Amino acid sequence: MSDHLLIRGARIIDGTGAPWFASDIRIRAGRIADIGPSLPADGAAVVDAGGRYLAPGFIDAHCHDDLICLREPDRIEKAMQGVTTLVVGNCSFSLYPRTQDSAEQLRQHFSTLLGEIDPGEIFDSFASYRAALHERGIALNIVSLVGHAALRLSVLGYDRRAATAEERSRMQELLARQLRDGAAGLSLGLVYPPSAYADQAELLTLAQTTKAHGKLVAAHIRSYEDGLNASIDEFIDLLKSAEAPGLLSHLQSAGRPNWGKIPKALEQLEAARLAGVDVSFDMYPYLAGSSYILQLLPPEMLEGGLPSLMAKLADPQTRERMRQAVEETSPDPQAATSKVALIGWGNIRISGTSNPALKSFEGLDMQAAAAASGITPFELMVRLIQEDGGQTAIVLFQLDNDDLRAACTHRLHMVGSDGLPRPGTKPHPRAYGTFPRVAGRLRREGWFTLEDAVRRMTSLAAERFGLADRGVLRPGMAADMVLFDEAIDDQATFDTPTLLPTGVEHVWVAGQAIVENGQSTGRRPGRVLGH
Ligand SMILES: [Zn+2]
Secondary structure, three states, X not given: OOOEEEEEEEEEOOOOOOOOEEEEEXXXXXXXXXXXXXXXXXXXXXXXXXXXXXXXXXXXXXXXOOOHHHHOOXXXXXXXXXXXXXXXXXXXXXXXXXXXXXXXXXXXXXXXXHOOOOHHHOOOOHHHHHHHHHHHOEOOEEEEEEEHHHHHHHHHOOOOOOOOHHHHHHHHHHHHHHHHHOOOEEEEEOOOOOHXXXXXXXXXXXXXXXXXXXXEEEEEOOOOOOOHHHHHHHHHHHHHHHXXXXXXXXOOOOOHHHOOOHHHHHHHHHHHHHOOOOEEEEEOOOOEEEEEHHHHOOHHHHXXXXXXXXXXXXXXXXXXXXXXXXXXXXXOOOOOXXXXXXXXXXXXXXXXXXXXXXXXXXXXXXXXXXXXXXXXXXXXXXXXHHHOOOOOEEEEEOOOHHHHHHHHOOOOEEEOOOOOOOOOOOOOOHHHHHHHHHHHHHHHOOOOOHHHXXXXXXXXXXXXXXXXXXXXXXXXXXXXXXXXXXXXXXXXOOOOOOOOOEEEEEEEEOOEEEEEOOEEOOOOEOOEOOO
């Protein structure tokens, strides 16, 4: 395995958005040593690029690969897309920090998002999560955000109330330790209990702590439906008050009555920047989202966590109140419209279950699955929560193509897959196709130039997460790179969601090939990044 490599005859897309240029590139000791025409071999291992494109390795600015990086360190479906860095810990979900008391709650909480996890897969700190990844070895680089849920569970458990000043400072302390050790920032999940239970004072103190460490605040904001524009204002106000940089997670406007709101949302973000707020956003290139089944419930139903929810479901009266909250539009105009009332059971597809007895539902929508079982969709939802321990994953068909295109072609947009990896299920195809879809299909449809597509997958995210030596091909930068064909394309669809993409030839992390001739090499040169 040589640490001196010469790639000849590439079309170099440097990641800044500048047009490609034909050149050779030399890699030594994991870094780019030289870029220029007709470089001499000087004893290097030579790769003939054959006129293919060479770009910085893609950065998945938003994913939920926290757990699978421990279980499947080769991360084949990501490597095969040309991805070399994963940002995990999003939407308030991270595998750390935990206290003695919060460990079981955090384990259950995370399991509802990604399926059953072991007590040994929950960590007391960023440092021990990093140590576990390094011990196993990892093909890709990891950037990790601190999930607000883990902080809150550590200090308040599943209580639905404001934190006291003393509790706020304990959360701040806990957050500060992770950030000092190298976590990249804080992630909020303002629709997901217990993150959703925080008041503004709590959010502000945590954002201030994040800012004090020179890191960013990422947020799954409070609403992507009726309350989208107000929720963007809430996040912008938080960033402004804390003077913190921010990343708005997966910008979208869900449900037909809300289609057409994205141009206004983009204006809000531009106006905030004009006022000095350093905010940008990520989004995946698909018309459906994905989440856990508990997202169909109003946040207050999750007060007390999973055991308390199970008790509520066993009570017929509470169950009827829950049915109304889930299926009916509230007469209170201030109340948020329920997800089910907004998009309908037929647009909610069961994508993953933990209980093998429920496996046959995967791939069916709630309407069809309920009809096949001779029960109502609400009864099916209750059954899934009870028999699957709240661990059912769903795909939600809820977006508009004009909105999606407006978001994904805006200058502040970076690419994040938001993939929820769950082996053996029928997940959203974004985990297998996002990056080739952007570089291939959507670019060919005229959404952006290839160079601009690459910028959204490289330098923009590198800057946002403080990765000063990644995201651009320049001498001195880390040699994370992808070599791909003009014909690059995604293959995964909603019905065949785990097909690998085509057109990615070689992928290097720190100069080591993790994909060679379209095949995973099993090398694990990745590191957890952060300082
Ligand atoms: Zn999210």
